Amino acid sequence: MTTLPIYQLDAFTSHLFAGNPAAVVPLEQWLPDETMQLIALENNLSETAFFVPVENGDADFHIRWFTPTVEVPLCGHATLASAFTIFNQLGFAGDEIRLQSKSGILTARRDGEAIVLNFPVQPIVPGTASDAILAALSQEKPQEVFKVVSRDTDYVLVYESDKTVRDMKPDMSALGALADRGVIVTAPSDSDDCDMVSRYFLPALGINEDPVTGYMHCVVAPYWAGKTGKASLIGYQASARGGFIECTVEGERVHLKGRAVLYMKGEIYLP
Incomplete structure (x- = not known):
C-alpha cells in the first residue's frame, strides 16, 4: 500500500469556511493521470493540485490541476493553496517559488501573510452566445460578449449592473x-470595497459555481483595467462563499494577491 500526504485549504481568504477550497497532493514523482483524476473525483472539490520537485531547470516544482472530471491548464486558487503548503508545511526556505505548468512558468512569492501569484493574462475576443445560454443566466441582456482565447468554450458576459451579477440564479441544468x-459574468462594482464583481459557472464540468477563481481574474482584471485605466484593481467574486482578490495588471501578466488557510491534512491510501 502507498500513502500520500494530502492537504485541504481555503484559498483567497483569511479565515476558514470562506474563499475557495482546494486539495493539494505533494508527490515525489507523477502518478498515472488516471489515478490523479480519480483522486480529484474522490476529493470532489473544484480543483486538486499535484506537484513534483524539479531537479534541474528553471522551476522548483512542476504543478498540475484536476477538477473532478478533467485536467485544466491553469488554476489560481489551487496554486495559492499549493504555495501556502510549500512555504508553511514543507519548509521551503526561499521567498519565491517557481512553478512549471501547462501555462508556462508561474511564480508565487511571500508578501507578509499573503502570497502573490504571477500569472499570464488570459486574452478575450468578441464572441456570441446563444439566446438559450443568455436566457439560462438572466432576463437581462449583457452589454458585451467575449470568448477566452485559451479556452474558446469559456464565455465572458459583461453586464451593466453588479446587482445583476450578484443576484443571478442560473438554470444550471440548462x-x-x-x-x-x-x-464568466462580470460587471463594474457599485460599492467602495472593490472595482469589479464577477462569477464563474461551470456546470458542464460538474462545478455549478467556482467560489473564488484566480484564472477568472486573469480574464476580467485586464478587461476592467482597460476600461478604467487602473492597473491595480480589487475583484470580488460574488459566490455564496465569496472572496476578494487584489489584481495588478503589468503587460501580459497579472499579479494576484491573496491569503490561504489550512483546513485539514491527512493521508491518501493507494493500493
Whole structure:
C-alpha cells in the first residue's frame, strides 16, 4: 500500500469556511493521470493540485490541476493553496517559488501573510452566445460578449449592473447542456470595497459555481483595467462563499494577491 500526504485549504481568504477550497497532493514523482483524476473525483472539490520537485531547470516544482472530471491548464486558487503548503508545511526556505505548468512558468512569492501569484493574462475576443445560454443566466441582456482565447468554450458576459451579477440564479441544468465549458459574468462594482464583481459557472464540468477563481481574474482584471485605466484593481467574486482578490495588471501578466488557510491534512491510501 502507498500513502500520500494530502492537504485541504481555503484559498483567497483569511479565515476558514470562506474563499475557495482546494486539495493539494505533494508527490515525489507523477502518478498515472488516471489515478490523479480519480483522486480529484474522490476529493470532489473544484480543483486538486499535484506537484513534483524539479531537479534541474528553471522551476522548483512542476504543478498540475484536476477538477473532478478533467485536467485544466491553469488554476489560481489551487496554486495559492499549493504555495501556502510549500512555504508553511514543507519548509521551503526561499521567498519565491517557481512553478512549471501547462501555462508556462508561474511564480508565487511571500508578501507578509499573503502570497502573490504571477500569472499570464488570459486574452478575450468578441464572441456570441446563444439566446438559450443568455436566457439560462438572466432576463437581462449583457452589454458585451467575449470568448477566452485559451479556452474558446469559456464565455465572458459583461453586464451593466453588479446587482445583476450578484443576484443571478442560473438554470444550471440548462446551462450545463448549452455551454461546453464555463461562463464568466462580470460587471463594474457599485460599492467602495472593490472595482469589479464577477462569477464563474461551470456546470458542464460538474462545478455549478467556482467560489473564488484566480484564472477568472486573469480574464476580467485586464478587461476592467482597460476600461478604467487602473492597473491595480480589487475583484470580488460574488459566490455564496465569496472572496476578494487584489489584481495588478503589468503587460501580459497579472499579479494576484491573496491569503490561504489550512483546513485539514491527512493521508491518501493507494493500493
